Amino acid sequence: MSDNQAPLYGVMAAFDSPDALIAASKAVVKAGYSKFDTYTPFPVHGIEKAMNLKPSPLPWLVLCGGVFGAIAGFSLQTWVSVKGYALVISGKPLFSYQAFVPVTFELMILFSAFATVFGMFAINKLPQFYHPVFTQPCFESVTTDGFFLVIESADPNFELAAVRQFLEKNGGQNIVDVRDEG
Amino acid sequence: MSKYSEHPAVARTVLVQGDASYEAITETVHRPAITKPPKWWHIGLSAGITGIALLLSMIGYLVFEGVGVWGLNNPVGWGYAIVNFVFWVGIGHAGTLISAILFLFRQNWRTSINRFAEAMTIFAVICALIFPGIHIGRVWAAHWLFPIPNQMAMWPNFRSPLLWDVFAVGTYFTVSLLFWFVGLVPDLATFRDRAKTKISKFVYGIFSLGWRGSSRHWLHYEKAYLLLAALATPLVLSVHSIVSFDFAVSQLPGWHTTIFPPYFVAGAIFSGFAMVVTLMVVARKLFGLESMITDRHLEIMNMIILATGTMVGYAYAMEFFVAWYSGNVVEQYAFVNRAFGPYWWAYWIMVSCNVISPQLFWFKKIRTTPWLMLVVSIFVNIGMWFERFVITVTSLSRDFLPSSWGYYSPTWVDVMTFVGSFGLFFTLLLLFMKFLPMIAISEVKAVLPHGHGDHDANKGGSQ
Numbered sequence: 048m049s050d051n052q053a054p055l056y057g058v059m060a061a062f063d064s065p066d067a068l069i070a071a072s073k074a075v076v077k078a079g080y081s082k083f084d085t086y087t088p089f090p091v092h093g094i095e096k097a098m099n100l101k102p103s104p105l106p107w108l109v110l111c112g113g114v115f116g117a118i119a120g121f122s123l124q125t126w127v128s129v130k131g132y133a134l135v136i137s138g139k140p141l142f143s144y145q146a147f148v149p150v151t152f153e154l155m156i157l158f159s160a161f162a163t164v165f166g167m168f169a170i171n172k173l174p175q176f177y178h179p180v181f182t183q184p185c186f187e188s189v190t191t192d193g194f195f196l197v198i199e200s201a202d203p204n205f206e207l208a209a210v211r212q213f214l215e216k217n218g219g220q221n222i223v224d225v226r227d228e229g
Numbered sequence: 230m231s232k233y234s235e236h237p238a239v240a241r242t243v244l245v246q247g248d249a250s251y252e253a254i255t256e257t258v259h260r261p262a263i264t265k266p267p268k269w270w271h272i273g274l275s276a277g278i279t280g281i282a283l284l285l286s287m288i289g290y291l292v293f294e295g296v297g298v299w300g301l302n303n304p305v306g307w308g309y310a311i312v313n314f315v316f317w318v319g320i321g322h323a324g325t326l327i328s329a330i331l332f333l334f335r336q337n338w339r340t341s342i343n344r345f346a347e348a349m350t351i352f353a354v355i356c357a358l359i360f361p362g363i364h365i366g367r368v369w370a371a372h373w374l375f376p377i378p379n380q381m382a383m384w385p386n387f388r389s390p391l392l393w394d395v396f397a398v399g400t401y402f403t404v405s406l407l408f409w410f411v412g413l414v415p416d417l418a419t420f421r422d423r424a425k426t427k428i429s430k431f432v433y434g435i436f437s438l439g440w441r442g443s444s445r446h447w448l449h450y451e452k453a454y455l456l457l458a459a460l461a462t463p464l465v466l467s468v469h470s471i472v473s474f475d476f477a478v479s480q481l482p483g484w485h486t487t488i489f490p491p492y493f494v495a496g497a498i499f500s501g502f503a504m505v506v507t508l509m510v511v512a513r514k515l516f517g518l519e520s521m522i523t524d525r526h527l528e529i530m531n532m533i534i535l536a537t538g539t540m541v542g543y544a545y546a547m548e549f550f551v552a553w554y555s556g557n558v559v560e561q562y563a564f565v566n567r568a569f570g571p572y573w574w575a576y577w578i579m580v581s582c583n584v585i586s587p588q589l590f591w592f593k594k595i596r597t598t599p600w601l602m603l604v605v606s607i608f609v610n611i612g613m614w615f616e617r618f619v620i621t622v623t624s625l626s627r628d629f630l631p632s633s634w635g636y637y638s639p640t641w642v643d644v645m646t647f648v649g650s651f652g653l654f655f656t657l658l659l660l661f662m663k664f665l666p667m668i669a670i671s672e673v674k675a676v677l678p679h680g681h682g683d684h685d686a687n688k689g690g691s692q
Contacts, residue, residue, distance in 0.1 A: 084443050084444060084445055085443070085444040086441060086442045086443055086444070087442050087444060087447065088251060088415075088419075088442060088670075088671060088674060089415075089670075089671040089672070089674040089675040090444075090447040090448075090450070090451050090671070090675060091444065091447075091675075092675075094444050095444065095448050098444060098445075100444070100445060100448055102448075103448055103449045103452040105449055105452045105453055105456065106452070106456065109456050109460075123376060124387040127376060127384040127385070127387060128387055128388070131382075131384050132382070132383060132384035134386070136386055136388055137388075139388060143388055146387065146388040147387060149390075149393040149396065149397065149467070149471055149474070150387060150392070150393055150396045152463075152467060153393075153396040153397050153399075153400040153464075153467070153471075154396065154400070156400055156404065156460050156463070156464045156467075157400040157403060157404065159456075159460050160403070160404045160407055160408075160457060160460050160461075161407075163407075163453050163456045163457050163460065164407045164410075164411055164453065164457070166453070167411070167449050167450060167452070167453035168438070170449050171443075171445075171446045171449055171450070173438045173439060173440065173446070174438035174439050175438075175439040176434065176435075176438075176439040177439070178439065178441055180441055181441065186441075187422040187423075188422075189422070189441065189442045190255075190415065190418045190419035190421075190422045190423075190440075190442060191251060191252055191255045191419060191422070191423070192250070192251035192252050192255070
């Protein structure tokens with residue numbers, strides 16, 4: 048690597064179809080690479096198994112959001128009705144918990160949804176407006192019909208020539224080096 | 230047209246007709262964003278903006294003069310504002326129903342209509358939210374609806390269904406917007422990558438959050454989408470239930486019934502689907518989307534309109550039965566008065582449009598011919614507006630004491646405010662159709678036969 052070149056991020060290869068990409072991902076895992084990623088225009092089912100990805104932890108976050116929303120909602124109503132603004136309305140007791148159900152429910156849903164959406168973006172580290180893969184002009188097709196696989200230089204087994212050869216052998220096309228120009 | 234011999238719920242029917250390559254789908258959906266909009270779009274937009282101007286001037290007049298400019302009187306303290314609110318919220322139910330409930334039931338046919346229906350939901354709820362915001366005429370006190378600490382140490386009454394409504398509709402709007410945005414992100418990235426001008430590249434780039442289609446992202450993304458669908462399903466059912474509590478929790482004859490929550494939810498789905506059909510028939514023709522929004526899609530929606538319309542008809546009949554069976558004279562009178570009292574005309578418009586007209590969808594010819602379903606769906610929209618009018622106004626105008634009876638008629642300000650809200654709705658819809666992906670590109674690609682990585686039946690089958 049010469050001094051004026053940006054550091055190497057990884058090697059990118061394009062594939063024809065989701066099936067080819069799944070087959071290649073299996074080969075990548077088998078060859079012992081762990082720092083790699085695939086890029087597709089739509090979620091390809093079965094690739095998570097081929098890539099050996101762990102299930103998403105998102106449901107636990109959502110559970111926390113929901114529990115928080117329900118407790119916060121019920122507590123808010125109880126405090127307002129019993130302490131903050133204690134008024135007897137149509138002869139009902141101050142702590143009329145039956146009437147607090149709808150708002151508790153709605154706030155549970157609201158905070159679960161916040162946890163789902165913002166949690167998902169946080170786990171995915173989005174928004175992230177710059178990423179080395181965007182420096183490749185051919186990568187624009189990833190949102191239309193391109194299927195890409197990138198083995199990253201951060202992988203302990205990464206060796207440029209071997210990786211290029213490996214991708215070529217497994218059906219990769221247009222193999223290019225991706226540099227981190229950020 | 231291709232053959233659909235199998236039932237949509239079990240079989241993988243042809244969801245996309247004609248040239249169904251990935252490139253072709255992207256190209257079809259992206260086309261409106263880069264081509265000059267046709268003449269009708271400009272005409273529609275000018276009409277819509279005129280409607281917004283009308284809406285704003287009516288609201289301005291209301292705020293300046295007070296609610297006296299509306300037709301409200303002493304027994305009838307709820308008029309057009311609540312009728313329009315319930316009407317628009319009801320329409321707003323179709324989007325989340327299609328997105329969430331049909332997603333959980335694995336109804337793949339929903340993919341080409343869900344985006345449009347979700348957008349319609351959001352715009353309808355925006356229109357709905359205007360009415361409770363202005364209905365007291367004192368818009369500067371609108372924030373009293375929310376539990377915000379204030380210098381008066383005053384808090385809202387959490388035992389009131391009207392406050393439940395604030396939380397239900399507010400949550401519904403927020404969650405629908407999030408759901409819609411999450412679905413849009415990958416498609417906005419498609420638009421970003423195909424943008425022709427610097428500005429559009431920048432704007433789509435910002436809103437697509439730097440989405441790069443990573444499989445590690447898709448994993449969490451799909452989980453989030455599933456969770457949102459699971460959250461939105463009870464939410465959508467709760468919203469119109471809570472809207473119905475505005476009526477059902479009161480003591481008024483004709484309102485105080487336990488049938489209201491399911492009856493309102495069925496009616497909301499009914500009206501929402503009718504609005505989706507109305508708009509979809511027109512939009513797919515104008516934008517040439519017939520290959521993705523097929524006749525089959527419209528037919529299934531018409532079947533749902535038929536089913537929910539029949540439920541609504543059942544609810545109308547059951548209300549009468551329960552009123553008679555209760556033995557309560559006042560309750561019985563409320564219903565006789567609905568059908569044969571001073572508002573008989575509104576009641577029979579409602580019955581003709583909501584109960585009789587959807588029954589035409591038993592005929593295959595009617596539910597598969599675009600212009601015929603357009604006519605029926607417009608009738609349903611009209612009928613559902615009248616349903617809310619009948620429920621609200623007939624009960625209020627004649628309650629327990631004949632000495633306090635009255636008659637409500639709207640003023641021109643009432644009518645023009647309602648007309649203006651359509652202007653807002655259509656303006657937002659036209660802007661959406663021009664600038665955003667009308668069809669969920671990534672979802673449609675995933676339901677193509679060759680888009681399934683692990684689908685055995687289509688393994689390795691690419692074009």
